[in-house]
Amino acid sequence: MNILSPSILAADFSRLGEQIREAEHAGARYLHIDVMDGMFVPDISFGMPVILSIRHCSDIFFDVHLMIQKPERYIKEFADCGADLINFHLEATEDVTGTIQKIRFLGKKVGITISPHTPAKALEPYLKLVDMVLVMTVKPGFGGQKLIPECLDKVREVRAMVMEKGLRTDIEVDGGIRLDNVDLALEAGANVVVAGSAVFQNKISENVRQFMEKLKKAEVND
Numbered sequence: 001m002n003i004l005s006p007s008i009l010a011a012d013f014s015r016l017g018e019q020i021r022e023a024e025h026a027g028a029r030y031l032h033i034d035v036m037d038g039m040f041v042p043d044i045s046f047g048m049p050v051i052l053s054i055r056h057c058s059d060i061f062f063d064v065h066l067m068i069q070k071p072e073r074y075i076k077e078f079a080d081c082g083a084d085l086i087n088f089h090l091e092a093t094e095d096v097t098g099t100i101q102k103i104r105f106l107g108k109k110v111g112i113t114i115s116p117h118t119p120a121k122a123l124e125p126y127l128k129l130v131d132m133v134l135v136m137t138v139k140p141g142f143g144g145q146k147l148i149p150e151c152l153d154k155v156r157e158v159r160a161m162v163m164e165k166g167l168r169t170d171i172e173v174d175g176g177i178r179l180d181n182v183d184l185a186l187e188a189g190a191n192v193v194v195a196g197s198a199v200f201q202n203k204i205s206e207n208v209r210q211f212m213e214k215l216k217k218a219e220v221n222d
């Protein structure tokens with residue numbers, strides 16, 4: 001099944017609960033939550049207190065994307081504040097397997113993320129251990145960037161590796177995804193699509209509905 005995961009990085013933080021509910025009522029099943037530490041990426045976004053407070057206003061699936069150095073330090077905190085899936089960057093830790101085990105031990109789904117400069121092959125040893133691979137389609141750190149088309153080749157490579165191993169791993173794309181290029185990401189093999197500015201900048205319900213329509217149509221054509 002194809003899934004839309006709207007990224008709250010582009011939301012109006014003064015109306016966060018309201019905007020999340022609007023996306024949820026329009027049909028979104030996941031919410032993408034970008035945590036940035038000012039170290040792994042230049043910007044700082046928000047952390048556990050914000051996640052905990054939005055957890056109280058929605059039951060939507062929390063797809064938490066940690067853009068933080070040494071994510072293994074904070075797995076329990078993110079699990080405790082309501083993450084359903086914890087995505088961490090392969091580039092951010094020397095203990096990939098340990099980080100996967102910590103997330104699993106806490107009963108959460110595990111995602112592993114690669115930045116544009118990291119080859120798909122680097123994922124190979126961990127593919128069997130995770131529920132999701134997140135392929136960044138922009139340099140992590142900022143919303144509103146343009147999709148890097150070459151990253152879609154990497155999505156194809158990851159999809160081929162997943163098929164070859166007979167796995168059911170989700171493949172998520174994040175960065176620069178809009179209504180006019182989402183088809184390319186789906187064709188390349190993604191089945192979970194993050195969209196920030198293309199959902200939250202205006203007319204949230206309408207944007208979600210249009211994305212969902214495209215995602216459903218792609219399923220029928222599969």
Ligand SMILES: O=C(CO)[C@H](O)[C@H](O)COP(=O)(O)O
Nearest residue numbers: 140141143144175176196197
């Ligand atoms: O992870 C991110 C940035 O690092 C954001 O989730 C991503 O960029 C989505 O924003 P947009 O759809 O506006 O590009």
